[in-house]
Amino acid sequence: MRVTHAFINNIPDEQAAIDAGEVVPTNWNADHVIESVDADRTYYVATTGSDSNDGLTALTPFLTIQHAMNIIRGLVIETSCQTIIVSVAAGTYDEYVIAQSSGTWPSSFSGVQIVAAGTVIIKPTANPPVGIFAVVTCQGPVVVSLTGLDLDPSSVPGG
Secondary structure (H helix, E strand, O other): OEEEEEEEEEEOOOHHHHHHHHHHOOOOOOOOOOOOEOOEHHHHHOOOOOOOOOOOOOOOEEEOHHHHHHHHHOOOOOOOOOOEEEEEEHHHEOOOOEEEOOOOOOOOEEEEEEEEEEEEOOOOOOOOOOOOOOOEEEEEEEEEEEEEEEEOOOOOOOO
């Protein structure tokens, strides 16, 4: 299934999500802030990457889309930043993607764009985390646009 559209969800209870075993970043500081961003930014993901990379160039990509989403969740988005892009290199990604908002995003922020740079298939092979019923899920006040990604929900119950 090729998708090109936005997901919007509003599940504000972060503690309930944590209690349900849903994915949350593990690298937040005490204030749940990794960094303040005052300009548009692109993160890169590739099947040859590493989640210990900074993800800021095509030469230092993250391995997983989820890691990019975890990093983005911890950002404080300033009003001068309009968009965060996750550029995903060609390949098949065995993962679920869960987008969550930190609640620190201004109304001027248009959201996160996950964009395929080639043929990208997201095909999780494991059973989904508790409470997850889609290959890509949004939790909290977050807008995520998907462009050019093929989602394979065959391992999702009812998928």
